[in-house]
Amino acid sequence: MFNKKYTVLGETIQKGKGAQLNLDIAKLHTRTKIEVPVIVQRGKKDGPTLLITGGIHGNEINGVEIVRQIVSKKYNRPESGMVICIPVVNIFGFLNQARQFPDGRDLNRVFPGSLRGSLASRFAYHLIKDIAPIIDCCIDYHTGGDSRFNAPQIRIDKDDEDGLALAKIFGAEFIVKSAGREKSFRETLHQLDKEVLLYEGGKSLHIDKEITDTGIVGALRVMQHLGMRDFSEEISQMSIKPITPKLVNASKWLRAKHSGMFHPLVKVGQNVEKGAELGNISGPFGYFERKITAKESGFIICINESPIVNQGDAIFHIAYDVD
Secondary structure (H helix, E strand, O other): OOOOOOEEOOEEOOOOOEEEEEEEEEEOOOOOEEEEEEEEEEOOEEEEEEEEEEOOOOOOHHHHHHHHHHHHOOOOOOOEEEEEEEOOOOHHHHHHOOOOOOOOOOHHHOOOOOOOOOHHHHHHHHHHHHOHHHOOEEEEEEEEOOOEEEEEEEEEOOOOHHHHHHHHHHOOOEEEEOOOOOOOHHHHHHHOOOEEEEEEEEEOOOOOHHHHHHHHHHHHHHHHHOOOOOOHHHHHHOOOOOOOOEEEEEEEEEEOOOOEEEEEOOOOOOEEOOOOEEEEEEOOOOOOEEEEEOOOOEEEEEEEOOOEEOOOOEEEEEEEEEO
């Protein structure tokens, strides 16, 4: 049964109407008020409530761009149900172009939060208390951390059959089965019986058109599947074509055995055979160079694009058990 409560942050949203509200729970050390815009649009008919979020990590700009475009192009205006968009959840990190909150904590590791905890924990508490109860499902947009560029992928819990069905509708290149991380936004919403699609694509402090378009089209497909609005025409005009997602049951990170200058020779999404050369690491003075070879056959779902790596750094994420 879809949630029929249409009061958001204390304001009643009438049928066919919208509002820009604010999560207002903290100030900077300068005493400047920081408000997190929450953009709400309700259709003229009852239906599900979908939450669309970006920027839980403040430096993951591509996720912010996806939600921004969804709002800018008015895709967030359903005919049935309600769409709540929060383009920049971690406004503090976004201002500083940093992953963390000003208190140094990762917002995505402190849910469900605490009313009397750290700044990040207090924010997480209000997000779960004030927004989570009224939603039915959520699409949460992320990118790879630092210089790690992720192929377009949806992450779901291993035993989440409903999530798997919805992930196939979204249509990213890969669906990655992964255990929920304790105290994450995704895991907390699951515990509240909310369906969550976590989209990963691109890297931090970077905007990529293919990653962005895939994320937007995925949201439109999900909204259409939920009966919120017919996006057939909009989807047909996008450059992203329907694909059969590859289901990743297991994957491994390949780590650098040496420190030096890193030169990848493969691309994100590429299928590689065991023993194939993936790249090399060299010293800056011309006398040191080592090849990097694949230990398993599989698909490259993430590449570290940093030109300099240290011994032990994660450099290639390879999906080796793929359906």
